[in-house]
Amino acid sequence: MVGNTAHPRSCGQLFLIFCKISLFTVGGGLAMLPFVEREVVKRRNWVSEDEFLDILGISQSMPGVMIVNVATTVGFKVAGKRGACSAFLGTVIPPFVSILIVAHYFLLIKDNVWIARALNGIRPAVIALVVMPILxxxxxxxxxxxxxxxxxxxxxxxxxxxxxxxxxxxxxxxxxxxxxxxxxx
Amino acid sequence: MIRLILLAFSFVKIGILGFGGGYAMIPLIQREVQQFGIVGGEFIDILALSQMTPGPIGINTATYTGYKVAGFTGAAVATVSNVLPTFALMLVAAHFFYAFRANRRVELFFRLARPLFIGLIASSALLMMRDIRIWQDYKACGIFLAVFVLLYRYRFSFWMVFILSGAAGLLFY
Known part of the structure; x- marks a missing residue:
């Protein structure tokens, strides 16, 4: 059965790896996938290439934030429930903290004239970004x-x-x- | 307190029903955050901020909305409600890993569901266009088309796109 070989050391590693990936990839969950693959498949051999594809399949089949699902499954495979928790927290905490800081300052400056004018240009661009995955x-x-x-x-x-x-x-x-x-x- | 419960309820719903990736989740989030006063342009701004900050869109929008509605507590409540239910589901799914992956029905389901996800994403794009009245604003229309070409034809990164469109906004508005 999967996930029964828990190494206490890998929990900390899982947390740090997913923290790092989550913190340094900008642009949503899909942008993070290649980095996850490099860390857990190529560099550490925690899961095989095939298993990684299966993990992707499950993660996309389940509801919720895809990359969080990937982290949870990888964590579970590597170190059981504790591994799942570590990877999960590693993925969730960095975006939580960073958007919290950004939200705080954005709410203060969003009504500034210059910001508001720049936002008028950025909004149609965001819509174009949303249209891309449709294509x-x-x-x-x-x-x-x-x-x-x-x-x-x-x-x-x-x-x-x-x-x-x-x-x-x-x-x-x-x-x-x-x-x-x-x-x- | 009631607002916190409503927040939790909304984001549990988004988390559990958010099939098909971050983009397919957008219309659900868009609808849910309306009741917290996040409408029109501000929702689009949140999407822009989510793209510019690290991490998945799902978490970013939850945290932002929660923070705006009820400060740090709100941010924590919204984020936790968004990710915890699926975390629990995933733990169960991971147990049944090998049974699940070979399932043809699951595969068929997702092949059939793709047009549904496309419709969801399209609806949120159209709703946002309506929100900023893009049909009546030729400048916004022009920026949209220009960005579309830059992304589709020239594969510009979204950073470049944000810088350019922000500059266009400063210039034209």
Whole structure:
């Protein structure tokens, strides 16, 4: 069974490694993945290349912040529950502290005229950043015109005021029904 | 106290339902933070700050919202509620690691769910465009299109994009 070989020393290492990765990668969870791979697969051989891919698979299948899921699973593989806790805390604490500091100062300066003018330019840029993953996902997922209907319907519902939570849950329910029927046949 | 409970409730919901990565989570967060007075441009600003500071967007938005609503306690409550439920789930999932990874149904589920995630991300982009009235603001429209080309065609890093668009904002507004 996985995770039964707990080394007390690796917990501290796990914490520090994930702290470091979390602190020095800017730009969201996906940007952190290559660094996690380098540290735990290539440098330390804690998990194999194949296992790492499986860990990614699980982490993306579970809800929540993906990189936190990756850290938890890697930590669990290396040193059981304590390892999972160490890696988890290492991932969560740096962004928590850094955004706390940034939020504190941002709330003080955001109404400054110059900042407000710069923000007017930054906002459309942020929207363009959000549009990017749509394109990369679409290439893989939307092969024909029919499959365009789903995103169009989802976006339409939410734009006209449907709570995204219910749209998501409804969608998941439909997909589950399809998956269970296909799985049986 | 009631605000703290509402915060916790909102971010537990976001954490548990946040399938499909940080970007697919955005519309859920957008909707939940409305009740705490974070609407329109400010939400977009939070996204910008999350991109510029270390760590995943999910944690950054939770901490920021919590801090704004109820100071340090709020930040702690929002962040913990966001990550703790999934942490517990992941511990269970890690136990069933080998049973889980070979599961074809899980694979099929995620292949089918991708259009759903695309729709979610698209909806948040459209909502944000509506928030800043991009259709009536040709400058914002121009910045959006320019940044889009820089990102898509020339693979600019988001740091460059933020510096350039911030400068454009100072220049044009």
């Amino acid at each position: 990369s996902l679409s290439r893989a997922a939307l092969s024909d015109k029919k499959s365009l209907l789903v995103p169009a319907a989802v976006a339409g519902l939410i734009l006209f005021g449907a709570p995204p939570v219910y749209v998501l849950l409804g969608g998941i329910a439909i997909i589950l029904a399809v998956v269970l029927r296909k799985g049986r046949g």
